[in-house]
Amino acid sequence: EWFVYPALDQVKNDLKEVYKYTDEEVDKLFATGGLKIYTTMDRKMQDSTQAALDNRDNLQIDIYANPETLDENGTPALQASAVITDYRTGQVKALVGGRGQQPARSTNRAYDALRSIGSTTKPITVYGPAIDTKTITAATAIDDALLPASIQSKYPGWNPANWNHVSDGLITSREAIALSKNIPTII
Structure with missing residues (x-):
């Protein structure tokens, strides 16, 4: 168990x-x-x-x-x-700790495996505080585009992208969360 x-x-x-x-x-x-x-x-x-x-x-x-x-x-x-x-x-x-029937004491991915929490943190660390401070709402339009040149030049070599490498232009923050978009969390 x-x-x-x-x-x-x-x-x-x-x-x-x-x-x-x-x-x-x-x-x-x-x-x-x-x-x-x-x-x-x-x-x-x-x-x-x-x-x-x-x-x-x-x-x-x-x-x-x-x-x-x-x-x-x-x-x-x-x-x-x-x-x-x-x-x-x-x-x-x-x-x-895993899917399906597994042998006793097999790897418990929820307890034994050290993994990055990845995108699960975005609603808590980015969107939650922004909504709480009334900076955005679930309907706020956010530009899901390439990083502006001003940000790219400030941080050379840093080129974050969405997981699927697709930018969708203007989307709501609700859509950005649902689609696990990375770029809107930066801009």
Whole structure:
């Protein structure tokens, strides 16, 4: 279970830090019982998140150009992960480390893999503050064009582009978010 192993790792680290237990002592406690471990997992949310990731239709990939392929264990080669937190408390409610059935202790992409958060940060770090300060609205027109020469000359060698290398001209900030455009976040 994707959620369980990270929770056990945290409990193990806490027991070692607080009570100075060794790895062997903690492993023995886990094996023989005596511990009641409570987590913040929401079972319904965990199951629905897993189902959503397992459904290839949700991945917005052309299934005809990119048919599902499986590795030697029958695990889908195309992977995804998700972590859902309660923004009020910071508690992790669901944690899914991959798609499809996978062997126990296989790579948990939500917990083990260090990856850039990439474009997921744009709504939080760019658009959110701009909307909050009333600089833009969801309907504000933004020019999705090549960087102006003034910016290009100020930062030589820096040539950011959209993920698909297409500029769409004037678009709304709503469209820029939906299409994960990079240029509008700079201008």
